[in-house]
Amino acid sequence: MAPKNKNPNGENVVPEVQQKKTQALILKSSDGEEFSISKSAAGLSVAIKNMMEDDCAGGVIPLPLVDGGTLARVITYLNKHAEDGASDEDKRKFDEEFLSGMEVDVLCDVALAGNYLDIRGLFHDVCQRIVNGMKNKSVEWVRKTFRIESDFTAEEEEQIKKEYAWAWEGVDSDAD
Amino acid sequence: MRDMGNLPDDAIAEILARLPIKSLSRFKCVSNSWNHLISHPSFLNLRALRKRSTRELRLIYVEHGKNTDGRIRITATDTEGKLINQFSLPGNSMKNSVDRLYPTRFDLVCFHNYRGEIWLCNPATRQILALPYPSQAVSKLDRFYGPYHNIGFGYSSSRDEYKSGAVIGFQRSERTNIWHILRSLLGVQKLITISALVAGGKQVKMSASSHGSCGMCPGCSSLDGIR
Numbered sequence: 427m428a429p430k431n432k433n434p435n436g437e438n439v440v441p442e443v444q445q446k447k448t449q450a451l452i453l454k455s456s457d458g459e460e461f462s463i464s465k466s467a468a469g470l471s472v473a474i475k476n477m478m479e480d481d482c483a484g485g486v487i488p489l490p491l492v493d494g495g496t497l498a499r500v501i502t503y504l505n506k507h508a509e510d511g512a513s514d515e516d517k518r519k520f521d522e523e524f525l526s527g528m529e530v531d532v533l534c535d536v537a538l539a540g541n542y543l544d545i546r547g548l549f550h551d552v553c554q555r556i557v558n559g560m561k562n563k564s565v566e567w568v569r570k571t572f573r574i575e576s577d578f579t580a581e582e583e584e585q586i587k588k589e590y591a592w593a594w595e596g597v598d599s600d601a602d
Numbered sequence: 603m604r605d606m607g608n609l610p611d612d613a614i615a616e617i618l619a620r621l622p623i624k625s626l627s628r629f630k631c632v633s634n635s636w637n638h639l640i641s642h643p644s645f646l647n648l649r650a651l652r653k654r655s656t657r658e659l660r661l662i663y664v665e666h667g668k669n670t671d672g673r674i675r676i677t678a679t680d681t682e683g684k685l686i687n688q689f690s691l692p693g694n695s696m697k698n699s700v701d702r703l704y705p706t707r708f709d710l711v712c713f714h715n716y717r718g719e720i721w722l723c724n725p726a727t728r729q730i731l732a733l734p735y736p737s738q739a740v741s742k743l744d745r746f747y748g749p750y751h752n753i754g755f756g757y758s759s760s761r762d763e764y765k766s767g768a769v770i771g772f773q774r775s776e777r778t779n780i781w782h783i784l785r786s787l788l789g790v791q792k793l794i795t796i797s798a799l800v801a802g803g804k805q806v807k808m809s810a811s812s813h814g815s816c817g818m819c820p821g822c823s824s825l826d827g828i829r
């Protein structure tokens with residue numbers, strides 16, 4: 427990224443705090459959508475923060491691993507967590523509602539983005555949400571939901587089932 | 603990027619590390635790569651790290667007798683008595699007797715019977731591991747009476763090892779000049795350490811060593827042999 431926005435001396439007069447708030451950054455998703463976000467919100471992502479410090483400031487930051495829909499969600503999250511007046515309780519409530527409506531597919535996308543952008547709080551919460559959804563599910567449910575092909579032979583699979591037979595007790599039905 | 607298959611391995615590991623051991627044991631079946639991931643020592647370390655913050659206090663007890671069909675039954679509850687896990691060991695696994703139980707604040711339970719046979723059990727995975735008998739110097743007869751004064755069990759976080767130690771007393775007979783195992787606390791005390799590295803219920807390494815050998819009794823030479 428060319429450092430075209432390197433501040434001329436005159437701009438440095440603006441107090442730093444105010445500058446941080448007012449300055450915006452453009453994040454570009456894998457499918458070309460552009461989102462504007464304040465620097466203070468973007469800074470909650472360790473990865474973006476590092477990119478800003480590496481003098482990408484003011485430019486457009488491309489995020490080739492995050493699609494537009496996911497990026498919009500992540501930005502909603504970041505904005506809430508960067509909000510001045512939001513108490514911890516507010517944020518906790520927001521997180522709860524923010525994640526509760528998401529299907530597993532979406533959760534995985536957000537997890538991927540949270541991991542890639544290094545937003546620890548978001549990543550942790552999403553992981554926990556995915557885990558809660560899958561812990562009582564069958565092996566077949568997990569394969570189907572996460573689109574994982576089994577590469578076991580029937581014998582190998584049988585062997586594991588035999589060894590851990592007790593782990594198959596009390597599994598939810600796949601119906602839901 | 604629509605599914606978990608596209609998540610990098612370390613992110614998948616982060617998710618799986620938050621699952622209970624029962625789900626993990628089942629999900630070994632999902633695919634080869636999941637099986638490898640779940641069985642890998644670094645995953646077990648990550649899991650221990652994630653789990654530590656949420657670890658709950660548990661009570662574990664062992665029963666055997668008529669009401670358990672003569673089999674050994676291990677029960678884990680939380681401090682309010684809510685059942686966490688209960689299962690019976692295979693019938694002949696301990697000759698149906700438990701003398702003493704050494705629960706720890708860690709994941710494993712250590713117990714031994716009157717024959718002096720020591721077992722480690724991981725209630726979460728239901729795996730059971732017989733520790734090597736500490737010394738050939740402890741004869742069959744001694745085994746029958748139980749040679750230990752005491753057994754200790756603990757975990758060394760710096761070495762990631764669970765250790766079980768047994769204290770055995772030896773006494774030299776004036777008449778025959780032969781060392782015998784003592785059943786009182788008098789005489790020479792020997793500490794035999796049996797260590798087993800058990801990560802996530804998997805035995806990785808096992809060794810036995812002796813400390814404070816007197817070098818005089820017939821036991822010491824054979825004890826040193828186990829080192």
